[in-house]
Each structure stands twice: as C-alpha cells, then as structure tokens.
Amino acid sequence: MTARPETISDFGPLPAGKYLYFASDFHLGAHTAGSALAREQKVVKWLDEVSVDAAAIFLVGDIFDFWFEYKRVIPKGFVRFISKITQLREQGISIYFFTGNHDMWMFDYFPKELGIPVFRKPIVLQVGEQRVFVGHGDGLGPGDRWYKFLKKIFEARLSQWLFRWIHPDVGIWIAHAWSRSSRITSSEKDGGFQSMEGEWLWQFASQMEETEHFNYYIFGHRHLPLELPVSDRSMYINLGEWVNHCTYVKYDGAHAHLLTFSR
Secondary structure, eight states: OOOOOSOEEEOOSOOTTOEEEEEOOOOBTOOOSSOHHHHHHHHHHHHHHHTTTEEEEEEESOSBSOOBOOSSOOOSOOHHHHHHHHHHHHTTOEEEEEOOSSSOBOOSHIIIIIOOOEESSOEEEEETTEEEEEEOOTTOSSOOHHHHHHHHHHHSHHHHHHHHTSOHHHHHHHHHHHHTTSTTTSSOOOOOOOOGGGOHHHHHHHHHHTTSOOSEEEEOSSOSOEEEEEETTEEEEEOOOTTTTOEEEEEOSSOEEEEEOOO
16 A cells, blocks of 8 residues: 655755645646647646746646657657746756656656656655655555556556557557546546545555655545545645646645636
8 A cells, every 4th residue: 555755855945935836637638628729728828827936846647648758759749838848947947747647658758858857656855844745646545456457567668668669650549549538538527525535545645644744645646626634734635637627736835725727
C-alpha cells in the first residue's frame, strides 16, 4: 500500500506573495464534447495568470490524453501549451511534470529540450515547516487491480520497445482509439463523492499518515475536485480535471486552496 516518494524538493519558506500551483488532468488532445483547442487555450490562459506570482508550477499527470516519444518523433499538436511552458521556464519559473496513466510514455524530451523534469512516482515537497505529498495517484490505494496489472505491462521496457516499432500514424491512432473508452472522453462520468472510505486515494493518504505525517496529499487521476481531512493536521486534495471542472490548487506554504479557473 505504501509508495515511497522518488525525491524530496526543499523549497524553504516561500517568499511573500509567491505560491506553488498544482493542476492535473488537462487531457490535451482528447476528443470530448468541448473543443480540444479551446481547452488548450484555456490552459494557456491559466498558465499566464498564475505565472505572475508562481514560485513553481506542478503539472500532476494526464496533461496529455496520449503521449509517446519515439526516438525522433513526438505527437503532433500541443504547440500553444508547449510554447507557453517553454516561455515560463525561460522566465525562471520552475515547472515540475508528472506522468499519469495517459501519458506515462514520456522519456527525455521535456528534460533535455525544455529543462522540465519528469517524475514517474510521487514526490515530497518540504516547504518551510510543511510537507506535501504529490503524485498523479494512479495505482495507489486499494482496488483497481486490473489497471495495476496493465500498468506493469505498459511500464515494461519490452512493451515500450515493441510499441516504438509501430509506425507513429498507426501507434497514435491505436492509442486514441483506446482513449475513447476512458472516463474523460466517454459518456461515463466519474461517480460523485459517496464516502471517504470509498475514495481509494483518501484511504492511501490515511494509511500513509499512520506512519509518516504530511500536511497535504495532492493528487489528480480521480477527476473529482475534493478536499477531505485525513487527520486534524492533514488534508487530502484531489485536483479534479479540465474537461468539466477546470480546478487547481494555490498553496502559500501554509494553506492550500482548491480554486476554479473560469476565464
């Protein structure tokens, strides 16, 4: 049940007027009821807005509805988004990118070309005296055994090597066909909140808190904006998604607020 964080980033106390921002599940490129282009443009507007006072921006998985890096090819599209995060990095804003279950096949393009690190596992942030556990959330907690089995197959080097031999036009078509059955692109909606015990990521956070304290657990993947107490000193926040909710977290080093972007 426990997943040890991959690394620890020590920010120290945040300067006055500076914030950490967290968002996930943009699913850029997904064919949904709304325009994929309009969603990408909205994400770029959000990045513009938060860049004014951002100490760092955390993009917490499923940013792309599908991504696979061939040795000399990356997926077509996303020019506005990639241009914007490149610009923000050149302005000195730190950006942290996490893989999710839709874009786990990211390799070295972002680190080498854009200077943006890519994390495949949760990380711990030390911000002043607070500790924040951050990850996409897929595969954590109880249940979802079929996905956990598939994830091991998709993460295997043999699977990646075999997929790389498929022509990009065919491989990306297959991926998008698979994606159409996902919750974000199909008519199937995520179930609403029923109970804390029914939330797998809350259960994961609750079990982690028994052995190691974190002030906040911040995840994506669930697609439902949530703020649930884990203990009297700890909170679980789910970031929601950007097809229906357009929610994100603004954190000042003491308090994290789940907000909605409506521009």
